[in-house]
Amino acid sequence: MMKVADTSYNIIMKWITFRRMFSSGAKNFVRSGIVSFATVLIMVVTLGIISMLIFLSALLQQTLTAIEQKVDVSVYFVTTAAPSDIVAFQNKLKQLPQVAQITYTSRNDALSQFRARHANDQLTLQALNELGSNPLDASISILAKNPSQYDSIVKFLNTGPALSANGTSIIDRINYAQNKTVINRITFAIGATQKIGIGIALIFALASIIIAFATVRLVIYTSRDEITVMRLVGASNAYIRGPFIITGVIAGVMAALIVLLLLIPITWYIGGETTLWFGGFNFFLYYRQHAVYIASIIIGAGFFLGSTASFIAIRRYLTA
Amino acid sequence: MIYFEKVSKIYNSDKVPALEDITLSIKPKEFVSIVGHSGAGKTTLLKMLIAEEKPTTGSIFFESANIHELPRAQMYKYRRKIGMIFQDFRLIPHKTAYENISFAMEAAGKPDEDIASDVPHILELVDLSEKANHFPRQLSGGEQQRVAIGRAIINQPDVIVADEPTGNLDPMNAYEIVQILQKINEFDTTVLVATHNKGVVDLVGRRVITMERGKIIRDDESGGYVL
Numbered sequence: 001m002m003k004v005a006d007t008s009y010n011i012i013m014k015w016i017t018f019r020r021m022f023s024s025g026a027k028n029f030v031r032s033g034i035v036s037f038a039t040v041l042i043m044v045v046t047l048g049i050i051s052m053l054i055f056l057s058a059l060l061q062q063t064l065t066a067i068e069q070k071v072d073v074s075v076y077f078v079t080t081a082a083p084s085d086i087v088a089f090q091n092k093l094k095q096l097p098q099v100a101q102i103t104y105t106s107r108n109d110a111l112s113q114f115r116a117r118h119a120n121d122q123l124t125l126q127a128l129n130e131l132g133s134n135p136l137d138a139s140i141s142i143l144a145k146n147p148s149q150y151d152s153i154v155k156f157l158n159t160g161p162a163l164s165a166n167g168t169s170i171i172d173r174i175n176y177a178q179n180k181t182v183i184n185r186i187t188f189a190i191g192a193t194q195k196i197g198i199g200i201a202l203i204f205a206l207a208s209i210i211i212a213f214a215t216v217r218l219v220i221y222t223s224r225d226e227i228t229v230m231r232l233v234g235a236s237n238a239y240i241r242g243p244f245i246i247t248g249v250i251a252g253v254m255a256a257l258i259v260l261l262l263l264i265p266i267t268w269y270i271g272g273e274t275t276l277w278f279g280g281f282n283f284f285l286y287y288r289q290h291a292v293y294i295a296s297i298i299i300g301a302g303f304f305l306g307s308t309a310s311f312i313a314i315r316r317y318l319t320a
Numbered sequence: 321m322i323y324f325e326k327v328s329k330i331y332n333s334d335k336v337p338a339l340e341d342i343t344l345s346i347k348p349k350e351f352v353s354i355v356g357h358s359g360a361g362k363t364t365l366l367k368m369l370i371a372e373e374k375p376t377t378g379s380i381f382f383e384s385a386n387i388h389e390l391p392r393a394q395m396y397k398y399r400r401k402i403g404m405i406f407q408d409f410r411l412i413p414h415k416t417a418y419e420n421i422s423f424a425m426e427a428a429g430k431p432d433e434d435i436a437s438d439v440p441h442i443l444e445l446v447d448l449s450e451k452a453n454h455f456p457r458q459l460s461g462g463e464q465q466r467v468a469i470g471r472a473i474i475n476q477p478d479v480i481v482a483d484e485p486t487g488n489l490d491p492m493n494a495y496e497i498v499q500i501l502q503k504i505n506e507f508d509t510t511v512l513v514a515t516h517n518k519g520v521v522d523l524v525g526r527r528v529i530t531m532e533r534g535k536i537i538r539d540d541e542s543g544g545y546v547l
Contacts (some may be wrong), residue, residue, distance in 0.1 A: 013429060016432065017429065020426050024426075027415075225410065226412050228410075230408045230412070230423070232404050232410075233373070233399070233404070233424040233427060233472075234396050234397070234427055235396060235423075235426070236396045236422065237392075237396070239426075
């Protein structure tokens with residue numbers, strides 16, 4: 001019975017202590033006025049750079065995915081290929097586990113697409129008309145489930161699975177080799193951009209984190225006499241540290257909320273202006289769709305930054 | 321109650337010791353004035369007692385505990401037994417008079433009800449009820465020192481240690497502060513005052529320890545200011 005009473009008393013006292021530390025930290029934040037404002041401002045810059053890092057990473061990731069999706073193997077058939085042979089070939093391909101999708105373009109479709117593509121080029125259309133017949137091949141494009149599986153699909157195609165009734169191959173050409181080189185180059189370029197871009201952003205983020213740490217350290221440095229007094233009136237290290245950490249957390253979370261609010265008009269404006277430029281990536285749409293994810297990271301970073309910076313900065317004044 | 325045993329303190333940059341071979345005993349309920357010129361070692365002696373400085377050699381005992389051998393986690397509990405008053409008041413600038421006093425109780429883990437009843441009582445004792453919500457910058461020197469005294473006595477410590485408590489005050493305010501310290505001593509609290517204010521020492525008329533160049537040169541059970 002006595003033990004239960006002791007436990008309840010301890011819990012109540014811990015709650016009271018936490019409430020006092022929180023109240024004191026909040027009051028310090030409000031009463032420090034311009035110093036708190038400067039701290040929040042520095043943290044806004046830091047968290048702003050971190051949010052840029054999130055958007056940059058998403059943009060580059062989406063670009064890479066979009067390019068990966070553009071990789072396919074196009075198989076062009078000889079003009080004499082019978083539709084039934086092509087269908088039989090398609091059925092064989094569908095049985096391959098690596099194949100995700102097959103799109104067939106008939107000779108007539110290819111011609112229509114060609115005419116539509118060159119609608120403004122009268123010279124080309126005139127030359128086409130003078131030929132008198134459709135010179136274009138029927139084709140299929142094969143999309144693999146994973147970009148790494150194209151090699152095995154091409155290997156299968158090279159074994160000669162597409163034969164006509166008289167035993168000759170109905171495949172005219174496969175364009176994977178030349179596509180592959182171009183795509184590899186683009187993928188490499190984007191990968192390098194991603195690494196360099198994120199690297200630079202990380203350096204910026206690191207620099208601003210150091211500045212934020214230095215700001216908090218400076219704020220706590222100005223309170224060093226106050227910390228000494230707190231120690232001398234018998235406050236425990238935890239009780240002295242608590243309000244400073246709370247003040248840091250309030251600054252960090254407030255900066256995070258400001259960044260999250262500022263991101264709404266910024267992404268809306270950038271999204272409207274640059275969606276076409278970034279190949280369909282809309283910053284505002286991405287922010288709206290990933291609001292919880294981004295908010296968790298930014299608020300978490302603000303919380304971590306404020307509390308850790310305060311904890312480290314105050315440590316040196318609590319040695320005795 | 322308090323015992324200094326052959327305590328010496330030499331700061332790294334100094335060749336002359338700040339304290340040299342001090343042996344001193346203070347009994348409970350005493351009112352002790354420590355006098356001497358600037359640099360005589362008064363403040364160093366008090367800093368040793370509140371464990372703000374460590375002796376180079378020797379030991380300091382509070383009751384039976386060697387205070388410089390206390391574990392770090394116990395140090396704040398020891399400091400709660402001592403109320404400190406400084407020449408420059410050392411109030412927390414962004415806390416009101418009420419909050420500066422209540423902070424000492426909060427830090428000691430006192431319940432809210434005790435804080436709500438004791439702090440107004442102490443403010444009344446130091447005659448600052450009207451200015452409870454003033455920040456230190458809104459108070460005069462004498463008022464700030466009275467807040468500091470309120471903070472020092474709120475947890476009913478065993479000892480009050482005052483380092484030049486009247487150093488920044490005019491004679492009228494200095495007189496009031498000494499009267500408050502005497503009243504505290506009447507309630508059986510040991511009081512140690514370091515001062516070079518002759519008026520204060522003569523007014524109290526109790527034990528006087530005279531220091532010079534880090535040494536105790538006189539210890540009079542009941543005396544005045546003699547240098």
